[in-house]
Amino acid sequence: xxxxxxxxxxxxxxxxxxxxxxxxxxxxxxxxxxxxxxxxxxxxxxxxxxxxxxxxxxxxxxxxxxxxxxxxxxxxxxxxxxxxxxxxxxxxxxxxxxxxxxxxxxxxxxxxxxxxxxxxxxxxxxxxxxxxxxxxxxxxxxxxxxxxxxxxxxxxxxxxxxxxxxxxxxxxxxxxxxxxxxxxxxxxxxxxxxxxxxxxxxxxxxxxxxxxxxxxxxxxxxxxxxxxxxxxxxxxxxxxxxxxxxxxxxxx
Numbered sequence: 001x002x003x004x005x006x007x008x009x010x011x012x013x014x015x016x017x018x019x020x021x022x023x024x025x026x027x028x029x030x031x032x033x034x035x036x037x038x039x040x041x042x043x044x045x046x047x048x049x050x051x052x053x054x055x056x057x058x059x060x061x062x063x064x065x066x067x068x069x070x071x072x073x074x075x076x077x078x079x080x081x082x083x084x085x086x087x088x089x090x091x092x093x094x095x096x097x098x099x100x101x102x103x104x105x106x107x108x109x110x111x112x113x114x115x116x117x118x119x120x121x122x123x124x125x126x127x128x129x130x131x132x133x134x135x136x137x138x139x140x141x142x143x144x145x146x147x148x149x150x151x152x153x154x155x156x157x158x159x160x161x162x163x164x165x166x167x168x169x170x171x172x173x174x175x176x177x178x179x180x181x182x183x184x185x186x187x188x189x190x191x192x193x194x195x196x197x198x199x200x201x202x203x204x205x206x207x208x209x210x211x212x213x214x215x216x217x218x219x220x221x222x223x224x225x226x227x228x229x230x231x232x233x234x235x236x237x238x239x240x241x242x243x244x245x246x247x248x249x250x251x252x
Contacts, residue, residue, distance in 0.1 A: 001029030002233045007080045009033045009072060009125075011063050011117070012090030014041025016190035017140055020221025021087055021228050026054030028229060030085070033076045034058045037090075063090045064112035069124040083128050085232045088121055088162075089140040096151035096198025107154050114158035118165055126178065134177030138228050139166040141243070143186045147251045151198055159184075163243060170241030179240040181231045186247035188219035215248030 008025050012018035014036030022032050026049045034049075034056055036042035042058040049056040059075045061068035076083050092113045094106040118139065129135030144152055145159030163182050170180035187196050187209050199205045210217060227246050230236055245251045 001027075002229060002235070003085075004029035006030045006084040006232070007033070007076060007082050008085035008087065008232065009035060009076055009083065010087045010089055011035045011121075014038055014043075014045050014058075016192070017185060017188065017221050017224045018087075018089040019045050020225040021089060021140075022056065023049060023052075023054075024222070024225035024229055025085075025232070026052070026056055028233075030232075031055040031080045032057075033072065033079070035061055035063070035072055035090070037062055063088070063117035063120065064109075066120050066123065069120040073124045073128060077128070082132060083125065083135065084132075085136045085138070086121055086125050087138045087140065087228060087232070088118055090117060091140065091142075091192075093152065093155040093192055093195050095195045096149075098151065099153045102154055110155055110158050111161075114155075115161045115165070118162060118169075122169065126173065126176075129173075129178045130176050135179075136232050137166070137169065137178070137180040138231050139163070139180070139182045140224065140228075141166070141182050141184050143184045143245055143247045143250050146184060146243075146245065152196065167241045167243070174240055179231075179236070181236070181239060181241070182243040183224055183227045183231070184243055184245045184247065184251070185219040185224050186213055186245075186250045188221070188224075190221075193218075213248040213250050214252065217248060219246055219248070 008030045010022045013022040013034035046056040046058040141162045142159040144156040145163045148156035
């Protein structure tokens with residue numbers, strides 16, 4: 001198994017991409033701390049991992065808050081004694097709409113969850129990684145930070161910030177043997193799909209977005225999970241600062 005003996009935190013692990021990552025990591029031998037704001041999703045995922053023979057625990061928390069990150073890291077160390085991988089997957093968006101319609105509250109929440117969460121993850125996890133002699137961060141950003149769509153300007157900006165911050169982290173933390181990589185999904189079949197499209201989730205509306213993706217479909221949790229699995233594994237020990245577009249060719 002490619003992650004045998006490793007311990008991973010996956011934020012936003014109770015649904016969508018985070019659920020796919022959590023389950024894939026557990027299949028490959030990792031002990032997974034599933035973090036989510038919603039207990040029903042996080043507890044369901046950990047239960048399903050357990051029934052499949054994996055090891056997992058759920059820790060509720062808001063990734064935009066320092067205290068919740070401290071609780072998350074403490075719970076990980078208390079449960080499993082170490083921390084090897086942090087997948088910063090939790091994210092949110094404002095609805096696809098004209099730029100002047102986005103409220104300050106929506107803007108602040110998008111940047112708190114998509115960008116400030118990285119700040120808090122670094123503050124709480126880097127000391128652990130340094131003490132252990134290394135570790136891996138994986139940021140789930142978006143093709144929105146590379147090839148933005150109209151109507152999502154502030155979301156696009158948050159993902160651009162997440163990408164650049166992660167690449168800067170990779171350079172600064174490399175002497176500590178801490179790797180930092182980014183996975184950029186294209187629009188996917190997740191709970192945020194209607195918000196990203198800004199229109200009802202109908203076959204006709206999906207087709208308009210799928211038409212911009214050369215391989216002809218949206219991203220799926222398994223697609224993102226498989227990319228994260230490689231980056232988190234020892235197979236990628238010489239890869240840091242990399243951004244992988246898992247996008248069916250959207251950014252070409």
